[in-house]
Amino acid sequence: MQTTLAKDLAERQALAHSLWQDKIQADVYITIGMGTCGIAAGAGDTVVAIQRELDARGLKVAISQVGCVGMCSYEPMMEIQARGRERINYGNAMAKYVKEIFRHYFDEGELRKAVIVGRAIPTISESHGHQLHSLSFVGPEDGQYIPFQSKQLRIVLSNCGLIDPESIEDYLAVDGYSALQRALCEMTPEEVIAEVLDSGLRGRGGGGFPAGLKWRFARQTPSWPKYVICNADEGDPGAFMDRSVLEGDPHSVIEGMIIAGYAIGAEYGYIYARAEYPLAIHRLNIAIAQARELGLLGENILGSGFNFELQIKEGAGAFVCGEETALMNSIMGERGQPWPRPPYPAVAGVWGQPSNVNNVKSYAYTPRILRMGADWFKSLGTEGSSGTAVFALTGQVERTGLIEVPMGITLREIIFDVGGGIGDNKHFKAVQTGGPLGGCLPRTYLDTPVDFDSLRAAGAVMGSGGMIVADETTCMVEFSKYFMQFVVDESCGKCPPCRIGSTRMLEILERITEGESTLADLDEIKRLARGMQQGSLCALGQLAPSPVLSVLRHFEDEFIAHIEDKECPACVCKALITYRVIPDNCTGCMVCARNCASDAISGEKLQVHEIDPSLCIRCGLCYTVCNFDAIEIISPR
């Protein structure tokens, strides 16, 4: 360990920048997306295949691994740039298609399985003499932003896909740790807090509490030691915003935490990351070691006299540990259960000491704000919600992925412009924001601006960034049942309203989907919801009824169809549907009969087949395998 002074850091940054320039302007520059998503899609094999191809071509090139650019449907993704030529991003870069990608780039060969995502263009925006590097993608022909990116604005995700997350040099090259230098050497803690407050940064974990205010409270508590805690216990189903930041740009989180530590007067920090994120933890460990090596963690950071150390605490996979008090209990080795506030963490948090808990993204925004200035951040987004919002766009939308959009953009723009709308000529039905504690909004709310206050007013919440799109094939009763099941699984069990209330509500939803319910159950749902909202200890229990209530508000007719007519309008609920052969379409090919798991389909070759409803288990396999659209789903039975 060494003490790096501010001028040493500037030298390191300059050196890193020139190395970075050398790297990206080398004869050949190749990157591959190595987030968990890319690796799961086969990026590991792709790296081997690229190396083989490079060897075959006699090229001596180091392959750079980068984080995820958010385009899930294209994974694995790689980029090639040869000196003086365009930098092309290829999708579906499976190991077996690497050869064809190289042939396409270098030999003008034809692409068959791999696809061109776009031309990657490094972009730099400047403010107050500092820079924000990011990567943009434009269509290879028209030069316009590709649709997925057209409405995006990447700030907190700017480095994801741009730099090697395991290289502190790469981070330094893109102006990394400049904000730390500015905070520690040029600003007082109060000035740092004032700047963050002035930027209007609201906590990105879901609550939307002004980050600067939270820091100020922690600073004002006259007790020592204090702690900075990063909440990386991302648990919403289908949400992976924080994971991508940690995997793609861990140093920005670390830099943000050190700055927060300086601001509130804490010398110790915890990153509470779920153990299910092994790659994020691995890269965080590397980043922490690198920062420590450079003297950016440890004692007398940048000669300022400020000390800061950081430790990773692995969570054991409980959703409730994303609740800040449960998280702190977990850090202390206690059962992951929330405690009632007061005391607030800023007064008595982990180990009974003042603690500041923020989400991964909140910390990652901080260095960017201090570098580019509060006014810059404030100029983005809306009046009450400055900056950008990161969403994991999932569900029945054409282009799923991780997106970052300016606050104030409408749901319609996100779902139809960025997400490409609903595929297969199907219709949009609803979008769920805020994960299992959020709410769904129907078509009529598509023009709602996406920011903390507008979403709340519409009956949904911003949450930490899950966005699930449902099309017409989704049964909204089943949809709400899914989220209630999640709450039942994840309730910590401490307080009766959540522990028992969620189970009772799930039982009602199960009865409704099984056609064994009465209209009185709808009132019972509302009564249980009220009890849970009013009586539960933490936000998990208080918000757990929200998805059900929002579905009940916007899709009450579906509930009534299930209850009164025993009909599932979306033909999803097994107890209310039956499968039937359409005689006019059936060719007697026997494919359905062969595939039927319960021998419920009978019929001779070239004769119309028949499904015995008493044997049918409603698995839907016949419907899927029929090549002649000769199976229909009927509800009510």
Add this chain to the structure above:
Amino acid sequence: MPIHLTINDKAITVPEGATILEAAGANGIHIPTLCHHPDLTNVGACRMCVVSVERARGVQTACTTPATEGMVVNTMSPAVVETRKFVLEMLLTDHPNDCMTCEVNGDCELQDLVYDYGVKWPEHNGRRHQYEIDPDPNPFIFIDRNKCILCGRCIRTCDEIQNRSIWSFANRGFESKLVAGADQLMLDAGCESCGQCVAYCPVGALFDKMSLGKGRANQAEKVRTTCGYCGVGCNFDLNVRDGEIVRVTSAHDAPVNGMALCVKGRYGYDYVNHPDRLTRPMVRVKWLDAEKVAERVESGQWTLFSEAEQRRASLSYRRTSGDGKSVAPNPQSQISADTFVKTDWDTALNVVAHKFTQVKKELGGEAFALFASAKCTNEENFIFNKFTRQMLATHSIDHCARL
């Protein structure tokens, strides 16, 4: 600095740091609780003590919220009462409806609150836990998890008062359950069977196994007494029904120990009515005058330690012969030299005094060693000390209070 607040329109002043619950309690305003106990830390789990605080969002738990200057509290607002009723109803939906046969009927905090708030028994077809009743072989502590409301008082009691930390919760949500150690048997988990958890259980989930079926709280009379086992001097209540001790309950106002008791104090009372208990001094025939024995036995003043009594005693202290078979008690149809005779105190003490004198005369005081009992009072032990050193002339005296 004192804090001024208003609870139910009543102006109240409390010291800084007091919770709303404490402030209310000190001023005669009752707020219902389940997971709270004044001896234990507050966790705000049960949601019974919720109150409305002006300008605060939602309801607040009175047990964890500190009173602040100018605070305006309503302990019976519609939202508060509705929440309490909801909580009670939810608890009942996963609780057996067997108050009729429950050990703690009439002495149950849940039952009282359900009564106070007029909560009806919730019929439903949903899930209710069906845990095995009394699955743990611990000889003293009975557990019925079906009745457990997961308030965690037992956990905090064991952790904070007894420092044993045997109890904890396992699983999550509706599947949460009270377990000893890592879901082990209590004794395997290191339980000392002090029964402290039972004393703090607000319902019938934990109970004293020795007292099952012996009588409920309203059927027994409570008699305050001092424990006879050691020198600490714990107080507790003997629960007496029809002249028999059916249970020991600790008392919050006990000056030395409060609610705390050890396994001996709480469960070591069965000797009182035990048939093996010695109630009269017994002397072997050989130490007595044979003629006197015959005469007194004849007249009924003394009695022989009977065969039946001897057999019963030998069951307790069964001796085994070399080959492992138990030796049948000696059927003493006749009086032998070793037969015990239930005599009177004068006779017995005379025998002892005579023997002491004889030994001292022949071998001197150093032949004696005396062992005092912590069950004796200070005064008794003082006399014992004087007797040992001055009468018997030995310093070989010790006592058992090395617990």
